[in-house]
Amino acid sequence: MRPYLFALSLAAALAAGAAQAQPTTVVVRARALDAKFIGTHVGGAQVTLTDARTGKTLASGKIEGATGDTPKLMVQPAARNAPLADADTARFTAQLDITEPTLVRAVVRAPAGMEASSTLWVLPGRNIEGDGWVLSFPGLIVEPSAVVGADRKAMVHAKVALMCGCPIEPKGLWDAANYTVSAELTRKGAEPVRFPLAYAGTKSEFAAPTPTPLAPGAYRLRIIATDATTPNAGVADTDLVVK
Structure with missing residues (x-):
């Protein structure tokens, strides 16, 4: 084959290969274990999609x-393959230009430093939509605080x-009676001070002196929260100074 004909053939082959790239939609969602989808309410979740190879x-x-x-996710019996997400449900939508199965x-x-990962074969032109690719997040978000009074x-x-x-609230979908929340105060050279926190009368609030x-x-103040019915747990630390 003459050189210029070979070059033209190579260029045509490359162009044909490039033309095979197809925009492929991938919807990614994150769902809390025993709960609903993670979204804007808690600051969202950051997604990175990479070629695993x-x-x-x-x-x-x-x-x-x-x-x-809420009723569809937490109350009604889930039918196999029935969609759980709707048009407003939190998601990240990516458009991948891929030329081969990837x-x-x-x-x-x-939030709360939690991370989940998963791998999935994505094929050119085979969109992953609807509920999409759902990653599960066990855990609890814990936000501690403390105020020292004049009596120390x-x-x-x-x-x-x-x-x-x-x-979390009494007799709610996430019943406060199922959760144990405790505090631990540690100071160098002293024995830790440990005590339970009780539901404080406001949704998701626990407190004790x-x-x-x-x-x-x-x-150092550490709060530990656990759920008696699932693996969900959360731990958070903060500093406290007593003058």
């Missing part, structure tokens, strides 16, 4: 939107919620 980043963005239909890795970073006792508070921000006055110094 090469490490190349294919798309990135944020899951945003609503937590979903093993894609999704890494999703949610501290009133310790903790806001505890599901990863979707869904509230320290059992005794605290000696002056710098403390």
Whole structure:
């Protein structure tokens, strides 16, 4: 074959290969274990899609939107393959230009430092829509705080919620009676002070005073929350200074 004919053939082959790239839609969602979808209410979740074999980043963005239909997700019996998400349910939508089957890795970073990852074969032109690619997030969001009074006792508070921000309350869908919340105050050279927190009368709020006055110094406050019915748990630390 003459050189110029070979060059033309090669160019045509490359053009044909490039033409095979097809925009492929991939919808990614994050759902809290035993709860609803993670979305804007808790700050969303960051998504990165990469080629699992090469490490190349294919798309990135944020899951945003609503937590979903409560009756459909938490009350009605789930029928196999029945859609759970609606048009408003939180999601990240990526458009991937791929020319061949690609093993894609999704890494999703949610609130409270939680992360989940999964891999999935994505084929050119085979859109992943509807409920999409759903990653599950066990855990609880815990936000601790404390105020020291003149008597050197501290009133310790903790806001505890599901990863979707869904509230915990007595006799609610997430019953406060199923959750154990405790506090631990540690100070260098002293025995830890541990005590339980009780539901404080407001959704997701737990509180209790320290059992005794605290000696002056710098403390580390740790809140631990667990659910008796699922693996869900959360831990958060903050600093506390007693003068």
